[in-house]
Amino acid sequence: MKVPLASIAHARSGDKGDVSNIGVIAYREEDYPVLIREVTAERVKQHFGELVKGKVERFELPNLWALNFLMHEALDGGGTISLRTDAQGKTLGAALLRMEIEITVTEARP
Amino acid sequence: MIRIANGQGFWGDWLEAPVRLIEQGPIDYLALDYLAEVTMSILQKQRKADPQLGYARDFPPLIGRVARMLRERGVKVLANAGGINPMACAREVRRLAPDLKIAIVTGDDVLDRIDSLLAQGHEMRNIDTDEPLSTIRDRITSANAYIGAFPLARALATGADVVITGRCADAALALAPMIHRFDWQPDDWNKLSAGIVAGHIIECGAQATGGNCIADWQSIPDFANIGYPIVEAEPDGTFAITKHPETGGRVNLETVKEQLLYEIGDPRAYMTPDVVADFTSIRLSQVGQDRVRATGITGSPRPEMLKLSISYAWGWKAVGTLVYSSPDAYEKARTADKIVRKRVQELGLKFDAMHTEYFGVNALHGSIAPSCVEPAEVQLRMGVRGADRKAVDRFTRELIPLVLSGPPTATGYGEGRPSVREVIAYWPALVPRDAIDTHVEVIE
Numbered sequence: 001m002k003v004p005l006a007s008i009a010h011a012r013s014g015d016k017g018d019v020s021n022i023g024v025i026a027y028r029e030e031d032y033p034v035l036i037r038e039v040t041a042e043r044v045k046q047h048f049g050e051l052v053k054g055k056v057e058r059f060e061l062p063n064l065w066a067l068n069f070l071m072h073e074a075l076d077g078g079g080t081i082s083l084r085t086d087a088q089g090k091t092l093g094a095a096l097l098r099m100e101i102e103i104t105v106t107e108a109r110p
Numbered sequence: 111m112i113r114i115a116n117g118q119g120f121w122g123d124w125l126e127a128p129v130r131l132i133e134q135g136p137i138d139y140l141a142l143d144y145l146a147e148v149t150m151s152i153l154q155k156q157r158k159a160d161p162q163l164g165y166a167r168d169f170p171p172l173i174g175r176v177a178r179m180l181r182e183r184g185v186k187v188l189a190n191a192g193g194i195n196p197m198a199c200a201r202e203v204r205r206l207a208p209d210l211k212i213a214i215v216t217g218d219d220v221l222d223r224i225d226s227l228l229a230q231g232h233e234m235r236n237i238d239t240d241e242p243l244s245t246i247r248d249r250i251t252s253a254n255a256y257i258g259a260f261p262l263a264r265a266l267a268t269g270a271d272v273v274i275t276g277r278c279a280d281a282a283l284a285l286a287p288m289i290h291r292f293d294w295q296p297d298d299w300n301k302l303s304a305g306i307v308a309g310h311i312i313e314c315g316a317q318a319t320g321g322n323c324i325a326d327w328q329s330i331p332d333f334a335n336i337g338y339p340i341v342e343a344e345p346d347g348t349f350a351i352t353k354h355p356e357t358g359g360r361v362n363l364e365t366v367k368e369q370l371l372y373e374i375g376d377p378r379a380y381m382t383p384d385v386v387a388d389f390t391s392i393r394l395s396q397v398g399q400d401r402v403r404a405t406g407i408t409g410s411p412r413p414e415m416l417k418l419s420i421s422y423a424w425g426w427k428a429v430g431t432l433v434y435s436s437p438d439a440y441e442k443a444r445t446a447d448k449i450v451r452k453r454v455q456e457l458g459l460k461f462d463a464m465h466t467e468y469f470g471v472n473a474l475h476g477s478i479a480p481s482c483v484e485p486a487e488v489q490l491r492m493g494v495r496g497a498d499r500k501a502v503d504r505f506t507r508e509l510i511p512l513v514l515s516g517p518p519t520a521t522g523y524g525e526g527r528p529s530v531r532e533v534i535a536y537w538p539a540l541v542p543r544d545a546i547d548t549h550v551e552v553i554e
Contacts, residue, residue: 010325010364014373017238017536023371025364027325051476061377061390064367068377076465079536080148081424083465083493086474093324095475 001108006097008034013093018078019070020052020089022096026065031107035067036060038101044069047099048092069096112291114284114308115340118142118189119315121149121166127315127338128172132179135354137340141283142189143313144169150252150277151421151534153193154221164195165202165274173272174206180271181209188262188283192274194219194252200274200553213270215261217548218277220418220541221253227545234418234539243539249422251534255541256417258383259305260296261548262286268552277419279382281309284341292345296412302385303409304347307392310380311351311369312339318351318369319400320359325368332358337400352401361400383416383543385409415540424535425462426502429493430509431469433522436486440471442517443490449516450492450508459504461496489522495533503530 005024008031013022024039026032045056054072061068075089076082086092115137117128121144131137144166157164169191173180180187192199196214203212220227224247227234234243243250254277263286265273273286285305288294294301311318318339320330337357342350351366353359370389374380377389386409393406434442447466454464469489472479494505506528513520 010323010368012322012324012368012372016373016375017538019375021371021373021375023368023374025325025367025371027364047478049477051478059375059377061371063390063392064370064394066367066371068371068374070375076463080533081427081495081535083427083429083463083495085467085469085491090322091474095478097324098478098480 001103001105002100003103003108004097005039005099005101009097011093011097013089013091015075015078015088018075019072020074020092022069022071022093024067024069024096029065032062032065034101034103034107039067041069043099044071044096047096048074112139112287112343113137113340114139114141114287114312114343115338116141116143116284116312116315117338118144119313119317120144120146121168123315125168125172129176131338131354132176132183132185134357137185139287140185140187141312142169142187142191143280143283144189144191145193145277147419147536148421148534150194150254150419153195154252157195162198165193165199166191169199170202170206173203173210177207177210186266186271186273186287188273188286190275190278190283192276194254194276196274196276203272203274204553210271211269212272212274212553213265213268214551214553215257215265215273215275215278215548216551217546218254218257218275220255220546221250224250224253227541232541232545234420234541237538237540243420243537246422246537251421251423253418253420255546256383256419257546257548258282259285259289260384261550263289265550266290268550270552280313281306281382282384284309284312285384288343299385299409299411300407301347303387304349304404304407305343306380306382306385306387306409307389307404307407308341308343308349311366312341314369314372315339316359317372318366319353319361320365323360323365323368325364330360334358347407348403348405350397350401350403361402363394363396363402366394366402381413383412385412414543416543416546418539418541420537420539421534422537424533425495425497426499426530427493427495427533428502428506428528428530429491430506430528431489431491431522432509432512432520433487433489434517435519435521436484439485439488440468442519443468443488445517446490446512446520447492449512453508454505457504459501460498461494461501464494465492467491499530506530
């Protein structure tokens with residue numbers, strides 16, 4: 001079944017220059033493998049479409065049940081150069097949580 | 111155990127936060143972070159206009175306000191409020207709080223040494239683009255090295271009540287008291303790493319205690335009275351994150367994890383001047399209400415190079431807005447956008463970029479925003495940037511005339527023609543650590 005990523009994870013996003021980072025954290029330890037499987041760098045790149053012009057890198061933090069994404073060329077130049085309202089990518093974490101993921105009935109159990 | 115609090119996550123953060131941290135419960139050290147990357151160039155501009163400026167001007171009045179409490183409660187302050195003029199900052203603090211002992215840490219500012227560093231063969235290439243610094247040499251407006259916590263610890267060792275620095279690693283403000291009080295050595299990699307992780311968690315103030323937290327945000331209590339974060343640090347490198355009792359906000363695994371992941375790169379190699387921290391080693395546990403304990407943190411030897419934060423004059427930009435009401439608010443705004451673009455094209459204006467957003471429809475998330483049926487109003491927001499100031503200035507005259515000459519129901523042009531702003535851009539680079547000498551000076 002399809003559910004939004006927000007149903008199993010929370011997130012925070014920010015910037016380093018023209019790179020936006022998003023930390024995605026599973027609410028429950030048992031959902032961390034779902035993050036690993038569903039929230040790949042490719043899926044994230046695809047989800048953001050034209051908002052992210054460069055590559056997407058993924059790092060794993062199993063100790064925090066979390067993934068960290070670096071999205072390159074994601075902030076229209078970043079910092080003071082960017083013309084975007086969200087030049088620091090503060091809201092991109094919320095945008096990622098809208099991504100739909102596929103989970104099994106067992107995984108959906110509360 | 112020592113308690114280190116953060117009462118300011120950026121210049122402009124809540125003025126009452128540091129005062130409340132001192133008043134509402136026990137703390138030993140108060141760290142205040144004022145400097146963002148672009149702040150340094152703003153401060154350079156201010157010092158150019160007045161040699162007595164160039165520091166965070168909120169800071170001296172704050173210390174004046176809390177000076178007596180600092181003495182009575184034995185609280186020491188560490189702040190990077192010195193900007194590019196720590197001495198002027200210290201003099202002003204001294205004027206407003208004459209009973210406090212003040213120490214400054216200098217040596218981070220290398221603006222006057224750029225040419226000699228280049229002559230010594232330090233290319234200071236842009237970390238992101240690999241371009242050599244020579245391409246922007248004549249446009250540099252500030253240049254500062256991120257220094258580590260050891261010079262700050264030396265400043266604490268002078269017995270200073272207030273330690274003022276320029277550009278240092280944000281987390282160094284919290285690590286320095288641990289080095290000072292626990293006698294940690296420059297190769298205690300695991301302990302230094304723990305101190306950096308603690309510093310990273312609190313360096314953005316209330317972002318560790320429920321602020322900007324996505325997890326269950328509606329249930330976070332009393333934002334108006336939010337407690338700022340406190341580290342309870344142990345000599346062995348373990349620590350707890352908490353806040354004063356009876357304050358708002360929340361400290362749990364979710365609020366702390368969100369902040370841990372904030373603005374990091376490779377979690378196995380979080381680079382700082384003092385140590386390379388491994389965020390995958392952190393073990394967190396909730397050990398009480400609003401109390402999260404961290405253990406197991408490891409680190410590896412510090413990098414050979416220090417990061418330089420260089421700013422330079424990039425060009426110009428302007429952003430303007432108009433608001434259209436329903437019906438057809440989005441269509442009106444898109445029509446206005448087309449008119450402005452046509453006029454700009456006919457005038458032959460060239461920009462590095464032109465960008466349009468539609469507030470109320472998809473300004474923040476563009477094509478991946480959730481769909482929106484019939485917004486009551488839409489704000490058109492158009493911006494341009496480029497090297498040609500005249501072209502940017504001409505653009506600012508093209509938006510507001512549409513109030514009378516474009517689609518109906520335009521309003522919200524408030525302050526009229528948008529202003530042209532200089533763009534100061536940021537050039538991250540590296541320099542060998544032995545090229546940077548830090549000094550501690552007590553201001554008597």
